[in-house]
Amino acid sequence: MSSSPIKYELIHKDKHSGARRGRIHTPRGIIETPVFMPVGTNATVKTLTNKMIRELGSEIILGNAFHLFLRPGLEIMKEFGGIHNFMNWDRPLLTDSGGFQVFSLKDRKITEDGVKFRSPLDGSKIMMTPEKSMEIQQIIGSDIAMAFDECVDANSEYEYFKESVERTYRWAKRSYDAHNKKEQALFGIFQGGLFDDLREKSLEQITSIPFDGYAIGGLAVGEKYQDSEKILKKFGNKMPENKPRYIMGIGSPTMMILSVENGMDMFDCVLPTRMGRHGTALTWKGKLNIKAAKNKFSKDPIEKDCKCYTCRNHTRGYLNHLFKRNENTGKTLLSIHNLHFNITFVKKMREAIENDAFLDFKKEFFENSDYPLEN
Numbered sequence: 001m002s003s004s005p006i007k008y009e010l011i012h013k014d015k016h017s018g019a020r021r022g023r024i025h026t027p028r029g030i031i032e033t034p035v036f037m038p039v040g041t042n043a044t045v046k047t048l049t050n051k052m053i054r055e056l057g058s059e060i061i062l063g064n065a066f067h068l069f070l071r072p073g074l075e076i077m078k079e080f081g082g083i084h085n086f087m088n089w090d091r092p093l094l095t096d097s098g099g100f101q102v103f104s105l106k107d108r109k110i111t112e113d114g115v116k117f118r119s120p121l122d123g124s125k126i127m128m129t130p131e132k133s134m135e136i137q138q139i140i141g142s143d144i145a146m147a148f149d150e151c152v153d154a155n156s157e158y159e160y161f162k163e164s165v166e167r168t169y170r171w172a173k174r175s176y177d178a179h180n181k182k183e184q185a186l187f188g189i190f191q192g193g194l195f196d197d198l199r200e201k202s203l204e205q206i207t208s209i210p211f212d213g214y215a216i217g218g219l220a221v222g223e224k225y226q227d228s229e230k231i232l233k234k235f236g237n238k239m240p241e242n243k244p245r246y247i248m249g250i251g252s253p254t255m256m257i258l259s260v261e262n263g264m265d266m267f268d269c270v271l272p273t274r275m276g277r278h279g280t281a282l283t284w285k286g287k288l289n290i291k292a293a294k295n296k297f298s299k300d301p302i303e304k305d306c307k308c309y310t311c312r313n314h315t316r317g318y319l320n321h322l323f324k325r326n327e328n329t330g331k332t333l334l335s336i337h338n339l340h341f342n343i344t345f346v347k348k349m350r351e352a353i354e355n356d357a358f359l360d361f362k363k364e365f366f367e368n369s370d371y372p373l374e375n
């Protein structure tokens with residue numbers, strides 16, 4: 001038996017869809033799934049204090065290994081004894097492998113060993129390898145670390161994806177071998193783009209390694225809704241049933257529904273906080289532009305029945321003013337509302353699954369809002 005620091009408990013499977021309700025037990029607390037994870041790129045969820053994040057009910061947040069590696073850097077992470085002490089966060093935290101950011105850089109070279117790139121800070125040469133990524137994530141001390149995989153440009157040819165799937169498998173084995181922090185869980189990521197045979201192969205390879213959870217990589221990278229739907233429908237529920245399933249970069253209502261409907265448990269996205277900082281509120285009817293002139297005199301909250309701090313205390317008129325004046329408080333208040341929306345959204349999905357009513361939830365949601373059925 002593995003000595004995994006986390007344990008996935010399957011509570012209920014929806015009778016009419018692939019959705020499932022579960023619970024991840026971690027040393028730092030329980031995570032109810034499906035779960036939405038707010039993104040804290042630089043050891044902070046932008047514009048929010050930890051107290052606000054706790055009050056929103058976030059059970060887990062995300063940190064970016066690549067950004068934290070560059071700044072504040074590993075020396076400071078070591079000095080503080082890891083990210084939990086550094087930012088004073090006592091609940092679970094997941095780090096990505098740093099791969100996504102490295103592959104987004106223009107000047108990078110992929111070899112069998114890893115990826116060579118120039119530091120965006122000072123131009124110095126850095127080599128990111130599976131071993132290095134494990135070292136970084138272990139020093140950061142996240143509760144869940146991710147294996148280092150190749151994030152392939154979605155427009156690449158089949159032959160390249162094929163090569164990359166094999167490389168990702170070798171890198172996954174190296175990540176697994178290099179990882180030696182017992183209290184930290186490690187997830188593997190399967191790839192294969194939009195090609196069924198490569199997805200099949202990659203899923204088989206990656207799940208042959210006893211990771212503590214598995215992620216579906218290479219989706220939500222700008223492909224068409226129908227394409228992500230095709231892959232999720234085919235492979236979501238083929239992922240191991242006794243481990244958490246994670247899809248990276250998902251956070252819009254439409255995509256959260258699609259992911260959960262196909263058996264996903266965890267997802268993260270900058271969308272609610274980024275939109276919040278730019279003046280867009282997520283509501284159960286659709287998106288709302290707080291900067292619109294019609295809100296100027298409004299004494300209504302963003303959403304009437306919303307229980308978030310912002311809606312309990314402030315009017316649209318006030319928020320409109322804050323955004324007109326570019327006040328940071330406005331960004332904080334809208335980020336609070338949007339995270340509350342996403343966290344309430346997954347809570348409602350969990351209730352629906354428990355009642356075998358996930359498809360009813362989906363139907364009602366789209367009937368009562370103007371979110372696109374596909375996006």
Ligand SMILES: [Zn+2]
Binds near residue numbers: 308
């Ligand atoms: Zn609200």
